[in-house]
Amino acid sequence: MTQVTEHGGGVWSLKVPIPDNPLGHTLVHLLDTDRGPVLIDTGWDDPESWDTLVEGLATLGTDIKDIHGVVITHHHPDHHGLSGQVREASGAWIAMHPADTQVVRRTREQVPGQWLDYITVKLTKAGAPEEHLAPIRAAREAGRMRTVPGLDSALPDRDITPGELLELPGRRLRAIWTPGHTPGHVCLHLEEQHPANLPGHGRLFSGDHLLPEISPHIGLYEDPEEALVTDPLGDYLDSLERIGRLGVAEVLPAHQYAFTDAAARVRELLEHHEERLAGLRRLLAEPLTPWQLATRMEWNRPWDQIPYGSQNIAVSEAEAHLRRLVKLGHVEAVEGTDPVRYAAVG
Template sequence: MVTPASQAQREAWVSGAMPEVERVRPGLWSIPVPIPINPLRYVLVYALELPDGVAIVDAGWNTDEAYDALVAGLGVAGYTIGDVKGVLVTHIHPDHYGLAGRVREMSGAWIALHPADARLVRERYDDAAIDSLVERERALLARCGVPPLTLDELAGASMMIRHMVSMARPDRLVEDGDELGLPGWDLRALWTPGHSPGHLCFVSPSRRLLLSGDHVLAKITPIVAVHPQSGPNPLADYLDSLAAVRKLEVDEVLPAHEYRFLELAERVDHVMAHHDARLAEIEQVVAAHDGVTCWEAATRLTWSRPWETIPPFMRRSANNETLAHLAWLEARGRVRREAGEPDLWRLP
């Protein structure tokens, strides 16, 4: 259990309310931006004051409600949308990247992404390229053993949220260790792949702050999944990235969801223990059901709700997250994959 850095934010999260705009530190603001039809409810956009305006970390979904909330939040801090000089995007998921293009249109701000996520923008969000991505997802799900009647529904399950992204290519590419060059800030980028191939965190050594995006959250754990745009072993990337941020000497973590918190190392240890337990559970399923498909394994795992009540989009995430754990186990020789249509998983 971590200590909330903002009791008001935690109470809002627990009660299901929207938190207020907060002045985190001198020159730093937290602005909640609503996420439609999503249990996360909001993304926390952080505004960093500059001599001539602000830079924001993440932007929110491309909806009028989200845009209005961002504009209103900037107003509380004393700024307008035209004062935004830059958008530091932690990763290209819609709730972080979706509004970045609209912000740039209204303000002329630059958009920054890690190259690994920048390479994925066109295939993910360009109408001319999306069919290829859906076909690759369908092929992956077929190899996982998803039933034919469910295959098309799951392969296209994310299409409904694509319109909530204003496709915008980045103006700046940010690599691991880059200094962001924001006047008054010693902000440094940390490449933390796993949740997405190009996920970035940002650390301020002088202020002892970590802006963690989705990499480390106070209560929940981010989805780490194998999918057509991931690497072959994203869970290994994620666990390595967790170990890297655990070493940071910071006093406060500013995540993109839930609430700000203290005790980074303790939270990282808890997340790592969670994945250890999940890996052991999946290994037990493989041992009990020799020749199990990934989909069958997913249906036998413990989830936050009964499998039958999980909507299609989240079932796909659950399947692909199970595949990430199987890939991690395979890389360490703890399970083996019998390739086919579908792949079958067995003990060595």
Template sequence: MREVPPVEDLGEGLWSIPVPVPHNPIGFTYVYSLSAPGGPVLIDTGWDHDDSWSALVDGLARAGHRVDQVQGAVITHFHADHSGLSGRLREASDAWIAMHPRDIAVLERQAGRDQEERATAMVTQMTRAGFPTEDIDAFRASPTVFRSPATPDLALQDGERVDVPGPDLRAVWTPGHTPGHLCLHLADRELLFTGDHVLPRITPHVGQFPLDAPEGDPLGDFLSSQSRIGRLPDAERLLCLPSHEERFTGLPERARAITDHHEERLARMAELLGPGPTTLWELTSGLEWRRPWEDMRILARHMAASETAAHLRTLEERGLVRRGGSMELPRWATTT
């Protein structure tokens, strides 16, 4: 577990509030509080847990605000470590919650499915990916809880200004990590809140859901978003405030490094596939990961498979890989 850093005054009414994610190696998520007429605006809210809520409330107090004074929160993306406390915040302050419409649509679909339906869908995906029976049984036996954050009130489109007096905070749509991921650009202060799109040391997860989806290209979207964010007019001067790790500069160079990492991964996958045909599980289990495959928990293996699936989808879009097999068990091979 990473040590949670202190609340920090970043000047001119901007505060960094680390909100813990208990019992998770991610450690914490930075929530940013930006002062504005009518009350502070938050960027993200943090994980849904009593300890996380206490950290958010205490952090706001350090910044000179009560939680019931918060007028709204812009959520960079729907993942629970960013959006989990949205409903609790809305109940405590009547704050509006804004998110890109593509991620709002994801939450609306999730809200219509109960725990059992979502678990069944995961099992179906894993079966079609070629996961062995023991992995599927381990998933069924695991105490998996799907958290569904509150559905936002407001849709925030690409380029749209957050509708509060004072700061000129604008949305920059950066799909990939999620379909509606947003960065937030505060141009007059040369600040960019990068969410999970650009992190200073690690590369964010980019996955394909469902694992065997024949449409969409999340990694292709992500790489295009990296190129776009690196071309912002003031990109070289921007101070980047990510949701994890630490603040950084040199956005164009970091965006290129992330892109290079994925291009190397794509080349490695094409090399391993060869003439195939190969199931998603066979390819995923043969790749190198931060942890050895045999030491990975079942949910981590599922995430690894979703990341591999996203890379395969991009290779398909580039005409380098073809999909064959059956609907029940797709297989992939190179086209040459």
């Protein structure tokens, strides 16, 4: 049975499943406008997910063909995956922040194997052992690149401009740029009185930026072909503070459940990252490669129980934390080490 929740004021959420993922589902939001219903995110590109989305809309008396537009919080496949199908079925436009559009374009233009080559180089530089690299090399040689999700994601029709209202007749939905989880992640501030008159300034569709119980993954996301050095964790922390100052009445995230007191949740996350960075400085009393640091960091399970692909994501998160510590002057690379080791300063 499709789970649909009414949030009042012409807003609903639909639980769209994510196959074989502990998150379980994406909360796709439907927003009524004077020109027709608009989706905020669409869910994973999977037949069951598509059927669930279509059935959920039907319970609200909405046909998939009636969708007027799709607003994407960020390019990840559990948010953007079905956008192309929705557009095909309805003629709806798709809107996304240009920084994430660039990621989609870059991914679509990759030749087979290019991403696996990049991952191999990155993990080698991070100090991953050969036994960890072997499956990636085998996948590359076997030509299994096309199994990676998100390679053919739809290119959007419209740019989301931070700080501006989206063109949604009858609604006031303002884009707030919140990089960190992805370079072009946006939260969407519905600047309208809360339907239950909760205190605060409207509601926030927060995507993955602000979740009630989960700290979103923050990893490195620069273009493999560019020399640009990004600071995703710094971006995320700055973005969190920006969201905390909005004073919204309620948060409608893309996972878990709606919640109030965004400012308190922001404080929790800022404190969590401050404690984590302090803990990493203590670990780096001994010079470590990013791989070694990742294996020593505290995760939701022991390192040897983390699935293979999730270990790669964890290494990227370790690198993002290292980059933040280097930028703050708390950690530096140890000269002459290969792969590069990092050590706390002072």
